[in-house]
Amino acid sequence: MPELVVDSVSKSYGSIRALRNVSFRVGDGEYFCILGPTGAGKTTLLKVISGLIRPDKGRVIIDGVDVTDFPPEVRNVSYMPQGYALFPHMTVWDNVAYGAGMKGLPEEKVADALKLVGLYHRRDSYPHELSGGQQQRIALARALAAGSKLLLLDEPLSALDILLNIELRYELKNLCRELDLTVLHVTHNVEEAMSIADRMMVLRKGVVQQIGSPREVYMNPANLFVANFLSEVNFIEGILRGIRLGLGVIETDKLGVIHVYTRPVRFWHVVVAYRPEDIVLSVDPPPTDLNVFRGRVVEREFIGIVTRFLVDVNGVEMHVNVWTSVAPDVKVDDYVYVHLPPRYGLIYPYPREGLMKAIAVE
Ligand SMILES: Nc1ncnc2c1ncn2[C@@H]1O[C@H](COP(=O)(O)OP(=O)(O)O)[C@@H](O)[C@H]1O
Ligand SMILES: [Mg+2]
Numbered sequence: 001m002p003e004l005v006v007d008s009v010s011k012s013y014g015s016i017r018a019l020r021n022v023s024f025r026v027g028d029g030e031y032f033c034i035l036g037p038t039g040a041g042k043t044t045l046l047k048v049i050s051g052l053i054r055p056d057k058g059r060v061i062i063d064g065v066d067v068t069d070f071p072p073e074v075r076n077v078s079y080m081p082q083g084y085a086l087f088p089h090m091t092v093w094d095n096v097a098y099g100a101g102m103k104g105l106p107e108e109k110v111a112d113a114l115k116l117v118g119l120y121h122r123r124d125s126y127p128h129e130l131s132g133g134q135q136q137r138i139a140l141a142r143a144l145a146a147g148s149k150l151l152l153l154d155e156p157l158s159a160l161d162i163l164l165n166i167e168l169r170y171e172l173k174n175l176c177r178e179l180d181l182t183v184l185h186v187t188h189n190v191e192e193a194m195s196i197a198d199r200m201m202v203l204r205k206g207v208v209q210q211i212g213s214p215r216e217v218y219m220n221p222a223n224l225f226v227a228n229f230l231s232e233v234n235f236i237e238g239i240l241r242g243i244r245l246g247l248g249v250i251e252t253d254k255l256g257v258i259h260v261y262t263r264p265v266r267f268w269h270v271v272v273a274y275r276p277e278d279i280v281l282s283v284d285p286p287p288t289d290l291n292v293f294r295g296r297v298v299e300r301e302f303i304g305i306v307t308r309f310l311v312d313v314n315g316v317e318m319h320v321n322v323w324t325s326v327a328p329d330v331k332v333d334d335y336v337y338v339h340l341p342p343r344y345g346l347i348y349p350y351p352r353e354g355l356m357k358a359i360a361v362e
Contacts (some may be wrong), residue, residue: 003026003027003150004060004150004182005060006023006024006045006049006060006061008022008023008058009022009045009048009060010056010057011041011048017205018041018044018206019045019048020205020206020207021207022041022208023058024201027182030182031183031197032183032201033184033187033199034046034185034186034187034200034203035188035193035229036202037204037229037361037362039362040204040206041203041205042154043186044206045203046154048060049077050075051071051072051077052072052079062150063076076148076149076150077150077151078146078150078152079143080139080143080151081154082155082158082186083155083159084136084156088127089126090127092119092122092123092125092127092130092138093110093114095127096113097110097145109147110145113144117137117138117140117175119141132160133167136157136159136168137168139156149181149182151181151183153184153185153186155187156172156185157169157192158187158189169195169196172185172196173196190229190230190231193214194217194230197214198213199214200213200214202222202226202229209223209225209226210223210226217230218230218231221346224348224351224355224358225358227346227348229359232319233346234274234276234279234318235271236273236316237269237271237355238251238258238271240262240270240347241257241268246261247259247342248260250272255313259291259342260272260291260342260347261342261345262347267350269349269350270348271351272345272348274340274345276320278344279318279320279339279340279344280338280339281309281311281322281337281338282336282337283329283336291341291342293313293337293339293340294313295312295313295314295318295337296311296333297331297334297335298310298311298317298332300332305323305324306324309321313338320338
């Protein structure tokens with residue numbers, strides 16, 4: 001039985017439709033990330049599950065019990081709100097014991113929670129005496145002290161700098177696994193979600209875009225928004241003329257014909273998406289003549305482990321990322337070969353609302 005079922009939940013604030021018919025299931029012990037840009041409805045969704053907000057429609061089922069009409073106190077859900085403000089005038093101990101409007105927890109539970117996050121020895125400190133990472137751990141301890149099996153975390157790592165974020169995300173996941181918790185972890189950080197989620201859900205403007213393992217979602221984005229939100233992509237518009245032995249033949253304005261492997265599809269006006277790291281750049285002609293183009297280097301940017309090239313191919317600008325250690329020795333204005341491997345192209349119907357609107361984050 002799934003631990004949590006969210007079934008057709010909708011919630012509007014006046015004319016703003018924050019959640020539209022949202023449905024998903026989270027299994028027992030699963031680490032489930034909800035990923036989406038600001039305004040996607042992530043916080044609203046956690047509030048609906050925790051009971052702080054009543055949905056306009058739909059149901060929330062926890063452990064087989066329909067809790068939609070239950071108040072937060074009896075749902076047996078731990079919730080760490082976005083921003084996790086600690087009370088500055090309270091000690092670490094009191095923050096955990098009395099935080100989040102609780103009546104005060106038994107000493108044993110407070111001590112256990114503080115030990116779990118490794119900060120029992122700082123119980124008499126005040127928040128300003130702690131580092132950002134330690135404050136984050138206290139907020140987590142506060143949520144954990146409630147002792148529920150289902151833990152809701154709203155952007156738990158977003159206030160931390162990148163190194164601390166990376167360190168704490170694994171710590172967080174390991175701790176939750178040790179405690180055998182079922183976790184909903186909300187974030188707008190793509191890498192954070194992909195690195196720790198067992199499964200994830202991409203949310204945009206209150207609408208579920210895709211649910212799957214990070215790998216499934218990354219390898220096979222359900223639509224242009226997801227493809228573009230997960231990582232930068234190059235878009236090529238064209239007309240699908242036919243599919244031969246799985247290889248789609250696409251006529252484009254500026255690149256001529258390109259070939260991309262595809263399942264059978266029922267649309268013909270298409271957008272093909274290529275990730276910058278899937279495009280091959282070389283000085284010498286590559287050993288194929290499918291999807292090979294000549295282009296001029298417009299920009300070359302060294303960003304450490306990767307070097308980014310912007311290449312102009314017949315007026316189409318393509319971003320290509322190459323491992324710095326194997327990046328060819330070419331400069332701006334040099335000519336290079338650009339190869340689009342047919343198996344890496346992602347094909348989508350051309351969006352009715354236009355490409356820019358389809359991928360817009362706001
Ligand atoms: N109390 C509120 N009153 C009016 N609009 C709200 C309220 N809370 C959230 N919203 C709006 O609902 C949408 C979803 O918000 P939110 O759930 O906070 O998204 P996220 O957490 O993904 O950033 C946004 O457009 C936001 O402005
Ligand atoms: Mg939010």
